[in-house]
Amino acid sequence: MLALGVGLYGAEASARPAEAIRPPGALPEQDFLAACVRCGLCVRDCPFDTLKLSELGDNVATGTPFFEGRKVPCEMCDDIPCVKACPTGALDRELTDIGKARMGLAVLIDQETCLNFLGLRCDVCYRVCPVIDKAITLELVHNPRSDRHAMLLPTVHSEHCTGCGKCEHSCVLPEAAIKVLPHKLAQGKSAEHYRKGWVEREAAGGSLIGEQHQLPMRGLEDRKYGDTRVAPGYVPPSDAPVKPGGIDSGWKP
Amino acid sequence: MSAASHTQPAVPPAPTEASSRASVMTRPGAEAVKVKGWLRAHKWLLLRRVVQLGILVLFMLGPWFGLWIVKGNLSSSLTLGVLPLTDPYLLLQSVAAGQVPYKEALLGGGIVAAFYLLFGGRLFCSWVCPVNMVTDAAAWLRRRLGIKGGKVPSEYTRYWLLGLTVLASALTGSIAWEWVNPVSMLHRGLIFGFGLSWGIVLGVFLYDLLIASRGWCGHVCPMGAFYGVLNSAALIRVTADKRSGCDDCMDCFAVCPEPQVIRPALKAVAQDHPLILDKDCTSCGRCIDVCGKDVFRLTTRFDRSES
Numbered sequence: 001m002l003a004l005g006v007g008l009y010g011a012e013a014s015a016r017p018a019e020a021i022r023p024p025g026a027l028p029e030q031d032f033l034a035a036c037v038r039c040g041l042c043v044r045d046c047p048f049d050t051l052k053l054s055e056l057g058d059n060v061a062t063g064t065p066f067f068e069g070r071k072v073p074c075e076m077c078d079d080i081p082c083v084k085a086c087p088t089g090a091l092d093r094e095l096t097d098i099g100k101a102r103m104g105l106a107v108l109i110d111q112e113t114c115l116n117f118l119g120l121r122c123d124v125c126y127r128v129c130p131v132i133d134k135a136i137t138l139e140l141v142h143n144p145r146s147d148r149h150a151m152l153l154p155t156v157h158s159e160h161c162t163g164c165g166k167c168e169h170s171c172v173l174p175e176a177a178i179k180v181l182p183h184k185l186a187q188g189k190s191a192e193h194y195r196k197g198w199v200e201r202e203a204a205g206g207s208l209i210g211e212q213h214q215l216p217m218r219g220l221e222d223r224k225y226g227d228t229r230v231a232p233g234y235v236p237p238s239d240a241p242v243k244p245g246g247i248d249s250g251w252k253p
Numbered sequence: 254m255s256a257a258s259h260t261q262p263a264v265p266p267a268p269t270e271a272s273s274r275a276s277v278m279t280r281p282g283a284e285a286v287k288v289k290g291w292l293r294a295h296k297w298l299l300l301r302r303v304v305q306l307g308i309l310v311l312f313m314l315g316p317w318f319g320l321w322i323v324k325g326n327l328s329s330s331l332t333l334g335v336l337p338l339t340d341p342y343l344l345l346q347s348v349a350a351g352q353v354p355y356k357e358a359l360l361g362g363g364i365v366a367a368f369y370l371l372f373g374g375r376l377f378c379s380w381v382c383p384v385n386m387v388t389d390a391a392a393w394l395r396r397r398l399g400i401k402g403g404k405v406p407s408e409y410t411r412y413w414l415l416g417l418t419v420l421a422s423a424l425t426g427s428i429a430w431e432w433v434n435p436v437s438m439l440h441r442g443l444i445f446g447f448g449l450s451w452g453i454v455l456g457v458f459l460y461d462l463l464i465a466s467r468g469w470c471g472h473v474c475p476m477g478a479f480y481g482v483l484n485s486a487a488l489i490r491v492t493a494d495k496r497s498g499c500d501d502c503m504d505c506f507a508v509c510p511e512p513q514v515i516r517p518a519l520k521a522v523a524q525d526h527p528l529i530l531d532k533d534c535t536s537c538g539r540c541i542d543v544c545g546k547d548v549f550r551l552t553t554r555f556d557r558s559e560s
Binding site: 030031033034035036037038039040041043044045052053054055056057058061062063085086087088089093 | 315321324325326328329330331337339340343344347350351352353354355357358361422426427428431432437438441442444445446447448449450452453
């Protein structure tokens with residue numbers, strides 16, 4: 001009974017809050033809790049005092065190491081001293097390239113407050129990213145509000161993001177608009193049977209369903225198929241003189 | 254309220270002896286202090302405190318003064334950057350939970366297990382474990398306040414718990430006892446910060462003080478049970494080799510954290526030799542201190558001499 005109780009309490013307590021990130025190389029949470037003896041040697045060898053051992057009340061399994069990106073992010077040391085220090089393998093020494101660490105995944109979670117989404121050039125999360133231009137890129141998008149500016153949207157790419165938390169740490173807002181979350185929360189998953197047509201076509205070296213009829217697009221008849229770009233001052237040939245519409249059109253039956 | 258007020262010797266002895274007996278009843282070890290002096294009557298207790306606190310200080314030198322002789326805590330540590338030490342009870346649970354620890358941990362666990370297997374597992378309890386000071390304080394206060402009664406669980410509870418924690422580790426796939434273990438919580442708390450885990454340590458203190466005399470270390474703690482198993486062939490043992498001088502003052506029983514271990518040696522119950530071979534004996538040496546007749550001394554398990 002007691003053992004079962006302890007086990008249940010353990011299962012309950014192992015539901016750690018999303019902002020608590022495990023050190024690099026940490027085994028999946030369930031295996032981690034079987035391997036980590038809570039000695040704190042990883043904490044001692046962390047040169048930046050990023051890692052700390054949880055205390056009872058932190059809602060992280062008591063005595064296990066974690067960090068919060070918003071407070072002190074992981075500096076992604078090349079030699080990964082925390083992993084080397086772990087005597088049990090709770091931090092897996094298979095991880096030798098810190099760029100392959102997957103501590104969590106940054107998500108630009110609030111597009112309503114992110115300054116770049118408001119059309120400004122904050123860019124701080126992008127600038128501080130240790131994997132700049134891979135893990136976070138700035139994607140150029142037309143700004144429909146002013147209609148004459150661009151928005152440079154910070155965009156996280158999961159295949160490169162280590163979850164170090166530097167972006168979240170440096171977000172200039174009082175509450176970070178970009179946050180590192182556990183992959184389970186941050187990522188969706190495609191169904192196994194989904195196929196992307198353009199990927200399949202690339203792989204097959206051509207369309208799998210033969211050439212398709214290409215219907216003309218009104219106003220773009222003089223363009224190459226698919227070219228919908230609009231140059232400044234471009235006037236579609238068919239609309240040359242704009243006539244008044246509606247009741248001013250002068251139309252008579 | 255004095256305990257002497259409701260304890261009467263069966264045969265009224267001579268007046269002077271009666272007064273000394275009465276004071277003995279009040280404070281175990283009072284006679285020893287009178288005969289041997291305070292220092293000798295607390296020799297092993299002081300030595301133990303020096304060792305316990307010394308080990309703790311070794312761990313604290315790093316976080317306090319940046320002097321990293323020992324890193325980590327009792328669960329696993331690295332001394333001078335070369336000597337790994339790991340708690341074998343934790344490793345047992347980790348393996349039960351389905352993990353194969355790295356060789357550092359296995360080596361560290363092997364060194365610790367070999368040391369305690371050779372010299373006596375429960376030396377950990379009385380000479381290393383920080384909770385010992387908590388429960389000793391509770392036991393002392395309990396005697397001073399004359400608190401009696403309560404509910405003491407069977408002394409085998411800890412061995413059941415030992416089995417159950419290993420089983421729970423296997424069933425839940427996590428190191429089960431670490432969710433509640435007051436020993437690691439206290440030690441880790443002192444070195445890395447407590448959070449709310451001081452509450453668990455306070456719980457152990459209050460349990461020993463109010464509910465069960467010597468309840469935690471002597472009846473419940475599965476970690477102590479694990480080291481008790483390693484204590485089966487302990488080299489260091491207490492002998493009652495001068496048991497012929499025993500005057501039945503019962504002081505040793507009053508202070509012993511595992512009083513059941515004394516009788517076979519002292520009173521030759523089910524054994525002839527005066528060695529305390531029971532695996533529950535922690536070799537704390539408190540019985541040696543409090544005995545005014547110097548009945549006990551520390552020796553090896555091969556020394557069955559009697560004088």
